[in-house]
Amino acid sequence: MLQIRCKNNNTTKSFQEGCSLLDVYQEFADELKMPYPVVSAKVNNASQGLKFRLYHNRDVEFLDARDGSGQRVYVRSLSFVLYKATSDLFPGSKLFIEHPLAGGYYCNFRPTPGPSPREGRQVTDEMVERIRQRMMEIINLDMPFRRNEATTEEAVRIFQERGFSDKVKLLETSGQVYTDYYTLGETVDYYYGPLVPSAGYLKVWGLERYQDGMLLRVPDKNDPSKLAKKTDQPRTFEVFAEKVKWDIIMRLSNAGDVNKAILRGYASELIQVSEALQEKKIVKIAEDIDKRFRRRKNPIRLVLITGPSSSGKSTFCKRLSVQLLACGLRPVSFSTDDYFVNRVETPKLPNGDYDFDNVETVDYHLLVEHLNRLMKGETVEVPVYNFVTGKREYNGKKLRLTSDSVLIIEGIHALNPLLTKGVDNSTKYRIYISALTSISLDDHNWIPTQDNRLLRRIIRDYNKGAFTAQQTISQWKNVCEAEDQWITPFQETADVMFNSALNIEFAVLRTHAELILSTVPKNCPEYSEAHRLLKFIHYFLPISDKEIPPTSIMREFVGGSSFKY
Numbered sequence: 001m002l003q004i005r006c007k008n009n010n011t012t013k014s015f016q017e018g019c020s021l022l023d024v025y026q027e028f029a030d031e032l033k034m035p036y037p038v039v040s041a042k043v044n045n046a047s048q049g050l051k052f053r054l055y056h057n058r059d060v061e062f063l064d065a066r067d068g069s070g071q072r073v074y075v076r077s078l079s080f081v082l083y084k085a086t087s088d089l090f091p092g093s094k095l096f097i098e099h100p101l102a103g104g105y106y107c108n109f110r111p112t113p114g115p116s117p118r119e120g121r122q123v124t125d126e127m128v129e130r131i132r133q134r135m136m137e138i139i140n141l142d143m144p145f146r147r148n149e150a151t152t153e154e155a156v157r158i159f160q161e162r163g164f165s166d167k168v169k170l171l172e173t174s175g176q177v178y179t180d181y182y183t184l185g186e187t188v189d190y191y192y193g194p195l196v197p198s199a200g201y202l203k204v205w206g207l208e209r210y211q212d213g214m215l216l217r218v219p220d221k222n223d224p225s226k227l228a229k230k231t232d233q234p235r236t237f238e239v240f241a242e243k244v245k246w247d248i249i250m251r252l253s254n255a256g257d258v259n260k261a262i263l264r265g266y267a268s269e270l271i272q273v274s275e276a277l278q279e280k281k282i283v284k285i286a287e288d289i290d291k292r293f294r295r296r297k298n299p300i301r302l303v304l305i306t307g308p309s310s311s312g313k314s315t316f317c318k319r320l321s322v323q324l325l326a327c328g329l330r331p332v333s334f335s336t337d338d339y340f341v342n343r344v345e346t347p348k349l350p351n352g353d354y355d356f357d358n359v360e361t362v363d364y365h366l367l368v369e370h371l372n373r374l375m376k377g378e379t380v381e382v383p384v385y386n387f388v389t390g391k392r393e394y395n396g397k398k399l400r401l402t403s404d405s406v407l408i409i410e411g412i413h414a415l416n417p418l419l420t421k422g423v424d425n426s427t428k429y430r431i432y433i434s435a436l437t438s439i440s441l442d443d444h445n446w447i448p449t450q451d452n453r454l455l456r457r458i459i460r461d462y463n464k465g466a467f468t469a470q471q472t473i474s475q476w477k478n479v480c481e482a483e484d485q486w487i488t489p490f491q492e493t494a495d496v497m498f499n500s501a502l503n504i505e506f507a508v509l510r511t512h513a514e515l516i517l518s519t520v521p522k523n524c525p526e527y528s529e530a531h532r533l534l535k536f537i538h539y540f541l542p543i544s545d546k547e548i549p550p551t552s553i554m555r556e557f558v559g560g561s562s563f564k565y
Contacts, residue, residue, distance in 0.1 A: 001015065034062065042528050046531050047531075066224060071224075074196065077196045077202060080182065080195065083187070088187075095109050096444075097444050097446055103230040104210075104230065138185075150179060152176050159171070159181075166442040167443075170190075170256040173255075173541060192535070252503045253443075254439060255441045258503060258507060262507060267547075304420065306415045306490070308483045312557075315551075315552075316553060319553075329404055331407075332400075332408065333408035357478075357482030358486065366383075374400070432497045434497075435505075437451075441539055457476075459557050460557040468519065469520050470530075508545045508558065513533070513534075514537070
């Protein structure tokens with residue numbers, strides 16, 4: 001008999017060897033009274049599907065779709081239902097589940113392929129309704145998801161026969177001896193994590209036409225009984241679309257493409273082209289600012305740069321300053337961090353920890369006063385925040401705008417109107433920067449944009465000696481919740497968005513992240529996320545960072561930057 005401890009109520013019970021997690025949950029269900037349906041579990045802090053069988057004593061924690069791991073299981077399963085519905089109704093069609101957007105997941109769907117896989121007949125409302133009805137039929141039939149294990153060679157053959165070149169390239173370069181794949185009825189697909197036991201688990205979802213494709217609606221992460229709120233994001237969509245266009249031009253749509261290019265010796269070229277594309281974008285932004293600065297009516301005098309954690313704001317700010325100098329302007333900059341209130345005055349979270357991401361952390365009244373004085377041409381002594389003492393200090397740093405100066409303010413709250421009250425909106429230039437990952441593992445396995453930033457932050461925190469990987473992971477949920485509250489509501493107000501993600505980035509990050517993630521102990525809750533990230537980055541072949549230029553945004557995280565922060 002096995003001894004299984006349920007971490008949800010800290011109770012241990014005996015079970016037969018080979019029992020499934022679903023068997024275990026049914027035994028505990030009456031005691032747990034989970035508020036939402038259970039969709040997956042963590043076994044010894046590693047995510048597993050409910051069909052996973054147990055042969056040794058284990059700790060088990062059951063999850064619903066409020067947990068990040070549980071929501072990923074739910075969305076992956078829903079994606080498979082969507083793929084089956086499209087392939088049933090439109091044989092030979094192509095479905096690309098590309099990225100999270102507008103409170104759901106944007107899907108590029110081509111009923112009949114054109115000259116390239118992402119081209120062809122456009123999606124119509126009638127098509128989307130037919131797909132939605134077919135998805136409902138599959139869910140009402142409660143069709144089971146079946147996991148199959150095969151040698152990687154056999155899995156490659158299966159997907160080759162079905163024309164899945166994206167999955168073939170991914171698996172051929174994965175280095176794995178065995179591979180799991182899934183079936184839903186007669187439909188075959190690959191997913192890099194577990195699924196729910198059957199389609200009947202998927203009660204909350206939606207599908208609608210969006211832009212030139214479809215939007216797969218998913219449950220709200222705080223209340224999975226209802227759909228996540230839909231927020232139209234046209235500017236964000238344009239940035240993703242631009243990145244996908246360049247991915248296609250560079251023939252880098254997924255991880256397998258990146259790996260094949262590395263194996264052919266093109267890593268150096270990929271780095272150079274990726275950096276050149278970013279520099280080209282920064283030059284374009286600088287030239288646009290310069291043009292608006294020199295117009296007669298309401299010239300631009302204030303540039304505001306914001307973005308979520310680890311998006312590369314600091315390096316972007318410095319590279320933009322260099323390009324503005326090349327335009328003949330004199331950038332004057334400071335960070336909103338220097339206007340932090342003294343630590344003892346910092347707002348706190350319900351658990352008593354400091355809420356460093358709250359807008360009230362910034363003394364925006366003082367910032368607004370200094371900003372308006374600067375815009376009038378006055379000289380202002382600005383503070384410098386001492387992060388060691390937790391106090392704002394005045395060390396004689398004085399700023400003044402001249403006739404050829406443009407003021408740059410960088411920080412997570414820079415687009416919040418509270419910080420620029422009294423400044424004419426027509427004289428502001430707003431920039432939103434984030435790592436909007438467009439590379440996918442394959443056509444149906446997207447890479448969450450947050451994963452890109454989390455890996456960056458883990459590496460930077462560890463290398464600076466600020467936090468261990470375990471500590472960074474433990475803080476991440478609060479960081480993301482704060483971003484949803486204080487940063488992302490303003491992203492669509494930006495004049496321009498800048499994507500700091502690089503196609504080759506995960507191959508470089510793997511070299512740094514593997515050892516750091518392996519330091520997270522298996523007996524702590526953070527191991528689940530460390531384990532998932534390790535599994536994910538192993539899909540990319542590692543490459544050295546030696547050819548990453550010293551001015552690259554990546555240098556802000558892996559070290560070796562020529563900029564001083």
